Amino acid sequence: xxxxxxxxxxxxxxxxxxxxxxxxxxxxxxxxxxxxxxxxxxxxxxxxxxxxxxxxxxxxxxxxxxxxxxxxxxxxxxxxxxxxxxxxxxxxxxxxxxxxxxxxxxxxxxxxxxxxxxxxxxxxxxxxxxxxxxxxxxxxxxxxxxxxxxxxxxxxxxxxxxxxxxxxxxxxxxxxxxxxxxxxxxxxxxxx
Numbered sequence: 321x322x323x324x325x326x327x328x329x330x331x332x333x334x335x336x337x338x339x340x341x342x343x344x345x346x347x348x349x350x351x352x353x354x355x356x357x358x359x360x361x362x363x364x365x366x367x368x369x370x371x372x373x374x375x376x377x378x379x380x381x382x383x384x385x386x387x388x389x390x391x392x393x394x395x396x397x398x399x400x401x402x403x404x405x406x407x408x409x410x411x412x413x414x415x416x417x418x419x420x421x422x423x424x425x426x427x428x429x430x431x432x433x434x435x436x437x438x439x440x441x442x443x444x445x446x447x448x449x450x451x452x453x454x455x456x457x458x459x460x461x462x463x464x465x466x467x468x469x470x471x472x473x474x475x476x477x478x479x480x481x482x483x484x485x486x487x488x489x490x491x492x493x494x495x496x497x498x499x500x501x502x503x504x505x506x507x508x509x510x511x512x
Contacts, residue, residue: 324442331450332373344383346394356402358492371409379415427457453478467495
């Protein structure tokens, strides 16, 4: 088996698509301007993209798993139209206010550990990008790199907290610039 590879763990609502609070209808899905192009740049670098998303609307009874899946398919279609793709998507369907507490809701480790095992990923060399602090906190847990892409650049709680050990970018494209600039340069071909 080959060595584990780094990945980009990417939040969905508010990072890839406009968050309309509990996105549940495919017709309402709108990609954030520049998000698909940024994802395509990561694709071109050969870095797998894993979407991780808290979807408490399922556990709260606001929409069904089938409705969630129809939104996921629509996002994948919009990305594909821009030559961008994600490897796979993981989501936590649980209501955080209903016991017992789960370990899959971000920033919990379960979705990341599952992805790492399924796709041979190195969590310590991976990037964790999202619009909320909980999206990037797993970077600290696993020793990876967290980049906050806040919806609002007004210094609020998540922005202030992210300044302690995380990077902050104004948009997903800027976060991708950080990721790509941190990659090691390719070694020259052998025998040349």
